[in-house]
Amino acid sequence: MPSDHELFRQRLIKEAVHEVGHTLNLTHCDDYRCVMASSHAVEWIDLKDSALCDNCHSLAVPRAVISRENKLWSDCHVLNRDRALGNMGARSDVTTALWGKSGGSGG
Numbered sequence: 383m384p385s386d387h388e389l390f391r392q393r394l395i396k397e398a399v400h401e402v403g404h405t406l407n408l409t410h411c412d413d414y415r416c417v418m419a420s421s422h423a424v425e426w427i428d429l430k431d432s433a434l435c436d437n438c439h440s441l442a443v444p445r446a447v448i449s450r451e452n453k454l455w456s457d458c459h460v461l462n463r464d465r466a467l468g469n470m471g472a473r474s475d476v477t478t479a480l481w482g483k484s485g486g487s488g489g
Contacts, residue, residue: 397462403438
């Protein structure tokens with residue numbers, strides 16, 4: 383099977399957003415299009431969007447604000463390393479998938 387870098391990139395973004403959702407105590411969603419839907423096979427990843435559904439988004443935003451206030455998201459050495467190396471492309475895609483184009487509350 384030939385490699386498809388764009389398909390792999392999209393799957394990686396979806397699974398990264400999914401796992402970040404778990405760090406915000408989100409559980410699996412019944413909406414198969416939501417990024418928080420469970421993926422029992424790789425084809426299921428392709429069916430879902432790279433963003434949270436409205437319900438999961440409404441649960442995640444208050445939890446993310448609390449996390450930021452507790453400095454769980456601040457000054458991460460990985461983020462600083464990626465900025466220094468110019469590797470922000472995939473991270474930006476994950477941020478956009480989670481919070482939309484605005485990058486979340488407070489930027």
